[in-house]
Amino acid sequence: MITSVPSVVAVVLVAIATLAIGTWGLRLSRTTSDFFVASRSVRPALNASAIGGEYLSAASFLGVAGLVLVFGADMLWYPVGWTAGYLVLLVLVAAPLRRSGAYTLPDFAEARLASAKVRTTCTLMVVAIGWLYLVPQFQGAGITLESATGAPPWLGAVVVATVVLVNVLSGGMRSITFVQAFQYWLKLTALLVPAIVLVGVWLGDGRPSPDGATNDHWSLPLADGGGQGLYLTWSLIIATFLGTMGLPHVVVRFYTNPDGRAARRTTVVVLALLGAFYLLPPIYAELGRVYGERADANVLVLDLPRLMLPGTSGEMLSALVTAGAFAAFLSTSSGLSVAVAGVLTQDVFRGPRFTGVRAFRAAAVIAVVVPCVAAVAAPDLGIAKAVGLAFAVAASTFCPLLVLGIWWRGLTDVGAIAGLGTGFISSGLGVAYSLSPFTTSGWFDVLLSQPAAWSVPLAFTTMYAVSRATASRVPSHVRRFMVRLHTPEAVALDRG
Amino acid sequence: MSVHQRSQHPIYQELHDSPDFSELRRRYRSFVVPWTVAFLVWYLLYVCMSNWAGGFMNTKLVGHVNVALVFGLLQFLSTFMIAWLYARHMNRNVDPLARDLEARYEAALRGDAVKGEEPRA
Numbered sequence: 001m002i003t004s005v006p007s008v009v010a011v012v013l014v015a016i017a018t019l020a021i022g023t024w025g026l027r028l029s030r031t032t033s034d035f036f037v038a039s040r041s042v043r044p045a046l047n048a049s050a051i052g053g054e055y056l057s058a059a060s061f062l063g064v065a066g067l068v069l070v071f072g073a074d075m076l077w078y079p080v081g082w083t084a085g086y087l088v089l090l091v092l093v094a095a096p097l098r099r100s101g102a103y104t105l106p107d108f109a110e111a112r113l114a115s116a117k118v119r120t121t122c123t124l125m126v127v128a129i130g131w132l133y134l135v136p137q138f139q140g141a142g143i144t145l146e147s148a149t150g151a152p153p154w155l156g157a158v159v160v161a162t163v164v165l166v167n168v169l170s171g172g173m174r175s176i177t178f179v180q181a182f183q184y185w186l187k188l189t190a191l192l193v194p195a196i197v198l199v200g201v202w203l204g205d206g207r208p209s210p211d212g213a214t215n216d217h218w219s220l221p222l223a224d225g226g227g228q229g230l231y232l233t234w235s236l237i238i239a240t241f242l243g244t245m246g247l248p249h250v251v252v253r254f255y256t257n258p259d260g261r262a263a264r265r266t267t268v269v270v271l272a273l274l275g276a277f278y279l280l281p282p283i284y285a286e287l288g289r290v291y292g293e294r295a296d297a298n299v300l301v302l303d304l305p306r307l308m309l310p311g312t313s314g315e316m317l318s319a320l321v322t323a324g325a326f327a328a329f330l331s332t333s334s335g336l337s338v339a340v341a342g343v344l345t346q347d348v349f350r351g352p353r354f355t356g357v358r359a360f361r362a363a364a365v366i367a368v369v370v371p372c373v374a375a376v377a378a379p380d381l382g383i384a385k386a387v388g389l390a391f392a393v394a395a396s397t398f399c400p401l402l403v404l405g406i407w408w409r410g411l412t413d414v415g416a417i418a419g420l421g422t423g424f425i426s427s428g429l430g431v432a433y434s435l436s437p438f439t440t441s442g443w444f445d446v447l448l449s450q451p452a453a454w455s456v457p458l459a460f461t462t463m464y465a466v467s468r469a470t471a472s473r474v475p476s477h478v479r480r481f482m483v484r485l486h487t488p489e490a491v492a493l494d495r496g
Numbered sequence: 497m498s499v500h501q502r503s504q505h506p507i508y509q510e511l512h513d514s515p516d517f518s519e520l521r522r523r524y525r526s527f528v529v530p531w532t533v534a535f536l537v538w539y540l541l542y543v544c545m546s547n548w549a550g551g552f553m554n555t556k557l558v559g560h561v562n563v564a565l566v567f568g569l570l571q572f573l574s575t576f577m578i579a580w581l582y583a584r585h586m587n588r589n590v591d592p593l594a595r596d597l598e599a600r601y602e603a604a605l606r607g608d609a610v611k612g613e614e615p616r617a
Contacts, residue, residue: 073564080571084539087575091528091582230547237539261591264583271579275572483512486521487597 004306006319007148014186014326015163021179044262048269050177051253053184055082055270056277057133057332058140061187061325063384064278066297068285077233078384079278081240083271085391089245090267095260096406096485097251104343105251105398112405114475115413121420123347125397126248128424129390130340131371132431133247134333136386138375141329147299148322154376160326161372164333168341168364183331184273190324191280194305194317198287201308228446231453236388239452243391246398249335252342298382301325333368340367381434388450389431396423396455400463406485411463412473419463426455510604511597520593527585531578538574542567 060079067075102108105126110119138157145156167179244250281301288300291308302325305317344363381389397420404411404419430451439445447454467474475481511517545553546564553564 073568076568080539080568080575083572084535084575087535087579090579091532230543233543233546237543261583261587264579264586268576268579268583271576275576278572279569479509479512483517486524487511487517487594 007322010319010323044266049181052273053180054335059387061328065281065284085244133390134371183327235450235453239392242399243395246394248339392452396427415467418466422462423459
């Protein structure tokens, strides 16, 4: 147990800064539309920082370095996939989705297929994916606070959940945009500055290298060879490339751009920001191999400065990294909570008792409290692994719906529900298997722990085949809708 | 006027059938299809090389930096490059055509407004 005063101060400062910026944003947001999509008036540079801030979660901040430390260069596929997923999103779905005029994924599904049932199915899935992604964020907060102060793990989860809830309740998306832009730069600084200092320490120590015998193995992806390693890598690539488009908090960000040109510029900046950030965790992992034998891989990034620099300077750097980690939990959880609360508002909290902002607030409480309780109760899977599963579920459900819905006229409501259900159940098996105490080995274990490589094709095939079989149900407005989706933004067709 | 009512406007069908709209779709596809293929081949190449060409990937370039690491960094760079090329292609080749279509759409709606059938909201 380490009790670090600077780390506690850092956590408190990040929480206060987050709330302060959120409140400042509040004065700018007034209507329900503001709450959801920041009035579509966010400039590309600010928006790109916000996207970067929201996207770089606990998994990127803590998880990648730990995974690379333990499993070696294979794990660089996580950051590569998370970056490339953004490109796939930009090129294949971002623009048509924006043009559809829908605020959320369920809105899109309903507009495209004219079916309330598809809408309900999508709502359930947005909530499921959002919660699956929120749980590891809260757990990450728990272990971070535990590592810094020795507090019990539930405390970190509750702190993050509370700050997120207060912020979401007070400002919605607009204030979240400012908060997240701030948090991207905080996260980058919090990893970059200690990395520079620690590399300096390493150079000063005469550049010791880790145990040479295992080094070649560690620095080489897929060094184990064999079909299972190849399958796992493939599956991870499919989940990350195709899952990004199905993450509710990512898609909603594209609506905050004023037009298509701005959306593209935003994405280019986002990719540069993500690339710059992802260079850093491998540096921590490499240094961890030299200095961090005693470190817990999950919190390597937090402990490394302390292990390499005993005394005040190490404590200060650890505090900075802890601040960055908290920024990561807060920003990703805020974005996810807004997205989940958004769909709950529209589809669950309806009726005379719930109107406008009040419904949104009721939904926000549910959106945050449920995963917070789950985070305390559920076993800790490791942050990056749990987030990887959320990507697998998103890739197996919303990816087929978006790709076929945007690019293929033949999609029907029955086909969409069949495909969504199949993808959800098959990737959900993987989640259930990972959470359950039941373990197995060999191919069965490999196929279940990384389901995307078979569940995504299965969902696509089901959606296609069932739509074909129910071709008479193709909605009558499909041609008009396709014109709307595919006419570039310069054309101000009615987009709602 | 609601979204749905305006979506009924015959201009949608005309736009859909116009050669400019086909050209717009073609220009979009001319970028997306080849680049998607190139991008997938490039990522696959990394996986395949890692699995079957371990010796080459482990070649040391500078100090501990091996080919595999440089390859990994290039994956980030290529992702960024493709996004930048895409933005440039859309701005140069697709948006101008889209503005022409917009002008026609606006004109069609104005025409209707004069006839008093479907005033703009």
